[in-house]
Amino acid sequence: MSTTAAPADTIRNGVDTGVMYATLDAIKAQPELGTFQFRAKNRWIGGAHNQTTIQNFYGAGQEDTSRAHEFTIDAGEPAILLGTDTGPNPAEYLLHALAACLTTSIVYVAAARGVELTEVESTLEGDMDVQGALGLNDDYRNGFEQIRVSFTVKGDAPEEKLRGIVARAQLRSAVFDMVTNGVPVSVDVTTD
Amino acid sequence: MSTTAAPADTIRNGVDTGVMYATLDAIKAQPELGTFQFRAKNRWIGGAHNQTTIQNFYGAGQEDTSRAHEFTIDAGEPAILLGTDTGPNPAEYLLHALAACLTTSIVYVAAARGVELTEVESTLEGDMDVQGALGLNDDYRNGFEQIRVSFTVKGDAPEEKLRGIVARAQLRSAVFDMVTNGVPVSVDVTTD
Numbered sequence: 001m002s003t004t005a006a007p008a009d010t011i012r013n014g015v016d017t018g019v020m021y022a023t024l025d026a027i028k029a030q031p032e033l034g035t036f037q038f039r040a041k042n043r044w045i046g047g048a049h050n051q052t053t054i055q056n057f058y059g060a061g062q063e064d065t066s067r068a069h070e071f072t073i074d075a076g077e078p079a080i081l082l083g084t085d086t087g088p089n090p091a092e093y094l095l096h097a098l099a100a101c102l103t104t105s106i107v108y109v110a111a112a113r114g115v116e117l118t119e120v121e122s123t124l125e126g127d128m129d130v131q132g133a134l135g136l137n138d139d140y141r142n143g144f145e146q147i148r149v150s151f152t153v154k155g156d157a158p159e160e161k162l163r164g165i166v167a168r169a170q171l172r173s174a175v176f177d178m179v180t181n182g183v184p185v186s187v188d189v190t191t192d
Numbered sequence: 193m194s195t196t197a198a199p200a201d202t203i204r205n206g207v208d209t210g211v212m213y214a215t216l217d218a219i220k221a222q223p224e225l226g227t228f229q230f231r232a233k234n235r236w237i238g239g240a241h242n243q244t245t246i247q248n249f250y251g252a253g254q255e256d257t258s259r260a261h262e263f264t265i266d267a268g269e270p271a272i273l274l275g276t277d278t279g280p281n282p283a284e285y286l287l288h289a290l291a292a293c294l295t296t297s298i299v300y301v302a303a304a305r306g307v308e309l310t311e312v313e314s315t316l317e318g319d320m321d322v323q324g325a326l327g328l329n330d331d332y333r334n335g336f337e338q339i340r341v342s343f344t345v346k347g348d349a350p351e352e353k354l355r356g357i358v359a360r361a362q363l364r365s366a367v368f369d370m371v372t373n374g375v376p377v378s379v380d381v382t383t384d
Contacts (some may be wrong), residue, residue, distance in 0.1 A: 013238070013239065014238035014240075014241070015239050015240070015274055016274065019274060020274055023272075023274070024326060024328065027322070027323060027326065027328060028328060031328075031329065034321045034322045034323040034326070034328070034329075034332070035319075035321055036320045036321070036322055037317055037318065037319050037320070038281070038283050038284050038287060038317070038320065038336075039287070039316060039317050039318075040284055040291055040315070041313070041315050042288070042291035042292060042295055042313065042315075042316070043313050044298075044309070044312035044313070046205070046206035047205065047206025047207050048206075048207070048299070048300075049206070050292055050295045050299075050312070052287075052288040052291055052292065054280045054284045054287075054288070057270070057284075059270075059272055059273075059322075064270060066270055066271050066272065066277070067270060067277055068277075071279060071280045071284075073265075073280065073285075073288050075288070075289075075292035075295075075296070077296065078249070078251075078256060078258055078259060079258050080215075080251055080252050080256060080258065081251075082207055082211060082212055082215070082300065083296075085259055085260075087263060088246045088263045088265065089230070089292075089296075090289045090290075090292040090293030090366065090367045091230050091289070091293070091366050091367060091370075092230050092231075092232055092246045092249075092263075093285055093288055093289035093292060093367075094289040094367055094370060094371075095230060095231070095232035095244075095246075096234070096244040096246070096265050096285055096289075097282045097285035097286040097288075098282075098377070099232055099234035099244055100234060100242055100267035100281075100282040100285060101282030103234055103236050103242045103267075104240050104242065104267070104269065104275075104281075105325075106236075107236060107239065107240070107242075108240075108274065117236070119236070120235075120236035120242070121233070121235050122233070122234045123231065123232070123233050123234075124232045124233075124234070125229055125230070125231050126229065126230045126231075126375075127227075127228075127229050128228045128229070128230065129226045129227055129228070130219070130251075131219060131223060131226040132366075132369075133297075133364050133366045134216060134219065134226070135364055136216065136219060136220060136223075136226070137223065137226075140226070141369055141373075142364055142365060142366045142368070142369035142370075143366040143367065143369035143370035143373070143375060144230075144366075144370060144375050145376075146375065146377070146378070147375050147376070147377045147378070148378050148380070149377060149378065149379045150379075150380045150381075150382070151379065151380065151381045151382065152381075152382045152383075153381060153382075153383055154383065154384070159383045159384070162381070162383045163381055163383065166379065166381045170379055172325050172326075172327055172334055173325070174282065174283050174320065174324075174325045174334045174335040174336075175282045175283060175285075175286055175335065176377065177324075177325075177334035177335035178283075178334075178336060178371065179286075179370065179371075179374065179375055179377060180374050180375065180376070180377050181333075181335070181374050182372050182373050182374035183318075183335060183336050183337075183338065183339050183371055183372065184337075184338045184372070185290070185338070185339045185340075185341060185368065185371060185372050186338070186340050186341065187294070187341045187343065187358065188340070188341065188342045189343045189344075189345060189354070189355055189358045190342070190343065190344045190345075191344075191345055191346065191351045191355065192346070192351070
């Protein structure tokens, strides 16, 4: 932490640490509040264009109704992959999900550790040989062979402390866990 | 396939099957065209709000320059998770990536198999106990314990054929592969 005075209130990095600790205490006291379910609905529009809507979820013991409106997200493919660029493609969205989760985890961990951040930026690269997904060569998997994430993190703490924050975020990020370890996925189909 | 006349042109489900087969032939003849790299850049804005930009990628033997503009995607968290709803949260984006990739795979497989689709819709649910990501109880993982995907697929083919299309899409979807099997992710940090 820097030697300048800490802010009098509980907001750090845009996170209310008072609310953060109250939330942690509430879940410690009543662990069933930790049960969440997130949801998405997707609808095909045409070709590589499909659209997801996201609004409600279950969490902290109840159906959440705090979101005033639904989010709408469009996916697509570039021309070389037979689309018309109606949005980023699904693999790019996976990179976004990973970047967003690691970043938010860094910001929350820094807030908890009393570190004021000034910059968190990342670039991500995913390597894919599309011979896999196209069914042309089974030597290649369908998805990315590997993903590289490069973070630039700056704030009022020495390098070692900033690196420790990123390491802790990596250890606790929901999407980092899912992307590196995988998740069981069931697929059910109705045709009428 | 229905008994009505097939369309004279090569467009099916909004996918140009002529271009699709030409692309497959080109990669078969020159397998190095299958090498792709997708990218994302993310920037923290404040609290749980961060933003990803996506535009360029490498594929088919060159840097792609076909996208006229970059895509901008905002992530956030709802109030109960200390955010201000600046966008869907990262785990919800992962559900979107999965839905979008399975849907596009279904549409492309159906086009290749001569099936005209009339509807592809899906709902996804991911179960998470946030005691994991919050570091309160190591009995819980950080990410989803499981994801359930429910598709409704309709088109001019019998149920068995439609189910076969979904099964093939599942077998070839890049994001389904990544989410179920995981991907090695390296994280590099710069602090100055």
